Amino acid sequence: MTAPLLQATGLSAGYGQAMVLRDVDIEVAPGQVAVVLGANGAGKTTLMRALAGLLPFSGELLVDGRAVRNSRPDKMVGHGVSLVPQGRGTMSALSVVDNLRAGAVSRRDKAVVEEDIERWFTTFPRLAERHAQPAGTLSGGEQQMLAIARALMSRPRLLLCDEISLGLAPRIVQELFETIAQINVEMGTALLLVEQNAALAMKIASYVYLLEVGEVVESGAARDFEQSESIRRVYLGY
Amino acid sequence: MDIFLTRLFAGMTAGSIYAMIALTLVIVFRSSATINFAQGEFALFTTYVSWWLTERGWNIWVTLIPAVVIGFVLCAAAERFLVRPVRRRDEAAVLIVGLALFTGLNGLSGTIWGSDDKVYPRLVPVSVDSFLEIAGARLFYDSLFVMGALVVVVGGLTLLMSRTNLGLQMRAVATNQESAGLCGIKVGRVFMISWGLAGAIGAVAAAILVPILPPGQLGLPGMFHMLIFGTVAAILGGLDSIKGAVVGGLSLGVGLAMINGYGSGLGGSISLTVALVVVVAVLGLRPSGLFGSKRLERV
Numbered sequence: 239m240t241a242p243l244l245q246a247t248g249l250s251a252g253y254g255q256a257m258v259l260r261d262v263d264i265e266v267a268p269g270q271v272a273v274v275l276g277a278n279g280a281g282k283t284t285l286m287r288a289l290a291g292l293l294p295f296s297g298e299l300l301v302d303g304r305a306v307r308n309s310r311p312d313k314m315v316g317h318g319v320s321l322v323p324q325g326r327g328t329m330s331a332l333s334v335v336d337n338l339r340a341g342a343v344s345r346r347d348k349a350v351v352e353e354d355i356e357r358w359f360t361t362f363p364r365l366a367e368r369h370a371q372p373a374g375t376l377s378g379g380e381q382q383m384l385a386i387a388r389a390l391m392s393r394p395r396l397l398l399c400d401e402i403s404l405g406l407a408p409r410i411v412q413e414l415f416e417t418i419a420q421i422n423v424e425m426g427t428a429l430l431l432v433e434q435n436a437a438l439a440m441k442i443a444s445y446v447y448l449l450e451v452g453e454v455v456e457s458g459a460a461r462d463f464e465q466s467e468s469i470r471r472v473y474l475g476y
Numbered sequence: 477m478d479i480f481l482t483r484l485f486a487g488m489t490a491g492s493i494y495a496m497i498a499l500t501l502v503i504v505f506r507s508s509a510t511i512n513f514a515q516g517e518f519a520l521f522t523t524y525v526s527w528w529l530t531e532r533g534w535n536i537w538v539t540l541i542p543a544v545v546i547g548f549v550l551c552a553a554a555e556r557f558l559v560r561p562v563r564r565r566d567e568a569a570v571l572i573v574g575l576a577l578f579t580g581l582n583g584l585s586g587t588i589w590g591s592d593d594k595v596y597p598r599l600v601p602v603s604v605d606s607f608l609e610i611a612g613a614r615l616f617y618d619s620l621f622v623m624g625a626l627v628v629v630v631g632g633l634t635l636l637m638s639r640t641n642l643g644l645q646m647r648a649v650a651t652n653q654e655s656a657g658l659c660g661i662k663v664g665r666v667f668m669i670s671w672g673l674a675g676a677i678g679a680v681a682a683a684i685l686v687p688i689l690p691p692g693q694l695g696l697p698g699m700f701h702m703l704i705f706g707t708v709a710a711i712l713g714g715l716d717s718i719k720g721a722v723v724g725g726l727s728l729g730v731g732l733a734m735i736n737g738y739g740s741g742l743g744g745s746i747s748l749t750v751a752l753v754v755v756v757a758v759l760g761l762r763p764s765g766l767f768g769s770k771r772l773e774r775v
């Protein structure tokens with residue numbers, strides 16, 4: 239068993255007085271694909287925001303075995319953890335290519351940045367066609383592509399994806415999942431996905447966490463979950 | 477014709493100054509969504525420093541260097557050590573910090589340099605014949621200089637914004653702070669540098685405007701008026717638009733010059749009244765101003 243890339247132990251977080259996440263344990267190994275399943279309001283977004291440094295938390299968060307405290311998003315990017323937030327969070331007034339350049343500000347190897355932009359333009363040709371357009375004028379699917387490409391511009395070792403399927407046509411969702419699965423295989427980028435579209439996420443995930451009202455109620459290898467009758471019925475709907 | 481041109485030139489001169497002040501407000505607002513009401517007082521302080529150095533025999537142009545540096549450092553420090561810790565607790569309290577800075581800086585200038593007006597030298601000396609004659613109207617060299625200064629400041633800012641990594645970070649923060657953070661941008665650092673930049677531009681603007689706008693001398697209440705017109709210009713142009721600050725400043729300057737010139741029966745305080753009408757009209761009809769954002773969103 240390789241040492242985990244990211245390990246959260248007893249993670250709790252919330253908004254003001256209201257605690258949303260209680261005592262959550264989660265870990266992701268290098269190159270692994272894990273998925274967090276849970277109903278609306280279970281606290282999936284809260285978890286992702288805490289991991290990305292957008293939300294204060296209590297408990298222990300280790301990246302490469304080293305403790306991360308008082309986190310900020312830019313620091314987490316520095317640690318190699320990058321978030322595609324729910325609702326995409328593209329910078330609407332910036333052009334597509336400026337969004338991608340902004341995604342790379344933490345990098346020192348500026349010469350390679352333009353190569354990476356070309357690479358994601360090859361992966362998402364529709365972004366290349368619209369490279370000079372303000373991101374705010376893109377369609378929902380295109381914005382999601384941009385959000386993913388932007389998050390990858392920092393060359394993260396772990397990509398957090400918060401419901402990238404939300405509000406998109408099934409064909410586009412299919413495409414996006416194929417793309418991130420391919421990125422995982424080709425670049426070894428670990429993925430932590432949050433999804434309501436469980437069936438799709440289970441296809442590429444090797445490990446599953448079930449989140450209910452802010453707590454991890456079950457976790458295990460995706461293979462075992464496929465075989466668990468009750469879980470199949472509740473979360474996968476077949 | 478020549479009287480119209482004369483008024484146009486006067487309006488563009490004042491307008492260029494309003495535009496520069498509006499720019500300082502816009503740069504701060506774009507990053508931290510705050511109107512820094514103390515912006516004028518920072519500039520007042522640096523202009524006193526500049527004056528004090530000229531009294532000690534420094535060339536006025538050379539004194540601009542420490543003035544700009546102090547303007548940058550003071551404003552950046554105010555953001556980092558006063559505004560930011562307060563903002564974390566309470567967004568509304570930031571306004572109070574602005575007011576405290578306003579009175580504090582004014583009081584500090586008064587304590588150090590006294591309340592009597594100072595003669596502050598012009599950056600461009602004038603004599604009776606230092607003007608160009610255009611269609612019978614006089615365009616004074618120092619008017620040209622003010623407009624040129626605006627062109628230089630705007631040109632520099634445009635290059636900074638469009639060509640540099642810092643500019644990209646500033647634009648990213650202006651569009652969406654949270655997303656900028658997720659890109660790895662140190663948002664707090666961008667705030668601090670933006671405030672500093674505004675302080676530096678304010679120092680230049682004040683050094684230019686003090687000798688040429690009434691009362692023509694350096695005094696403690698000197699910046700208050702200018703800040704009002706700068707704020708109106710910024711609101712007119714759209715608080716987060718650099719282009720808006722320039723267009724807003726120039727149209728306000730020219731508009732006021734025309735109204736004051738052709739409507740001389742309207743009384744002395746007509747400028748402030750017009751300015752107030754402009755603010756109310758903008759807020760009522762088009763709250764984002766002429767060039768403010770919130771238009772590109774396709775939610």
Ligand SMILES: Nc1ncnc2c1ncn2[C@@H]1O[C@H](COP(=O)(O)OP(=O)(O)O)[C@@H](O)[C@H]1O
Pocket residue numbers: 253256258276277278279280281282283284285
């Ligand atoms: N900004 C917020 N302020 C207060 N409560 C919030 C906020 N965001 C989410 N919540 C609450 O936290 C709970 C979990 O929300 P969230 O993490 O968004 O769930 P999920 O992503 O699983 O749908 C919900 O009960 C929600 O109402």
Ligand SMILES: [Mg+2]
Pocket residue numbers: 282283284324401
């Ligand atoms: Mg959510």
